[in-house]
Amino acid sequence: MSDCIKGVLFDLDQTLLNRDESLIRFLSWQYSALSLSAEGISEHAYQKEFINEDKNGSVWKDKVYSKLISVFNIEGYSQDFLLRQYIERFRDHCVEVNGASKLINKLRHAALPMGIVTNGKSPFQEKNIESLGWNNDFKVILVSENVGLRKPSTEIFLLACQGLGVSPSQTLFVGDNPKSDIMGAKDAGLQTFFLKTKYHNHCDGADFTGTDLNLVSQVIFGFDSTTN
Numbered sequence: 001m002s003d004c005i006k007g008v009l010f011d012l013d014q015t016l017l018n019r020d021e022s023l024i025r026f027l028s029w030q031y032s033a034l035s036l037s038a039e040g041i042s043e044h045a046y047q048k049e050f051i052n053e054d055k056n057g058s059v060w061k062d063k064v065y066s067k068l069i070s071v072f073n074i075e076g077y078s079q080d081f082l083l084r085q086y087i088e089r090f091r092d093h094c095v096e097v098n099g100a101s102k103l104i105n106k107l108r109h110a111a112l113p114m115g116i117v118t119n120g121k122s123p124f125q126e127k128n129i130e131s132l133g134w135n136n137d138f139k140v141i142l143v144s145e146n147v148g149l150r151k152p153s154t155e156i157f158l159l160a161c162q163g164l165g166v167s168p169s170q171t172l173f174v175g176d177n178p179k180s181d182i183m184g185a186k187d188a189g190l191q192t193f194f195l196k197t198k199y200h201n202h203c204d205g206a207d208f209t210g211t212d213l214n215l216v217s218q219v220i221f222g223f224d225s226t227t228n
């Protein structure tokens with residue numbers, strides 16, 4: 001095991017939580033629950049419009065639903081009702097990024113303290129983590145809305161390291177966003193692993209780069225540990 005990594009922090013969306021797949025599952029459920037087919041709306045068009053307006057999670061859903069109501073002429077449901085469904089039911093459709101649980105289990109067995117640092121709404125993000133069965137695995141869970149700090153601010157990374165009880169230089173941050181995750185963590189003095197996705201496939205300055213979480217395990221435990 002690497003001598004210089006004593007703790008690991010993760011981003012949530014698209015790093016541990018497969019947000020694309022989770023969103024498709026939620027939207028499919030919502031489309032059926034609202035019986036939108038009876039209003040002549042196609043499921044594909046509903047999903048496509050949501051995903052387009054959502055901009056990879058960067059736009060809050062009040063705006064997204066307001067647009068959907070006007071585009072599809074939805075008359076039976078208010079923006080607040082649709083938003084509440086998203087807040088309360090998204091968690092039921094959460095799926096992990098391939099290999100996330102396997103990596104978390106491995107880190108837990110190695111007694112490496114872990115945390116999550118995510119920009120997002122609270123308690124929405126905490127509920128999503130809970131639904132994946134991970135809330136007891138993480139010593140620290142910092143959600144930007146809850147702590148009043150956002151990545152890439154160095155303060156939120158330092159606060160997370162403090163919570164782990166590990167110095168920044170001995171902490172590895174794993175995330176998919178070059179600016180908020182990698183640049184922020186780097187500025188705070190952490191080691192960084194950039195997880196490539198279809199949204200961001202290049203990042204200058206990351207200490208490690210890879211397309212799947214198995215490589216994080218290799219960075220921490222060595223390259224002979226891929227089958228474990």
Ligand SMILES: [Mg+2]
Binds near residue numbers: 176
């Ligand atoms: Mg992310």
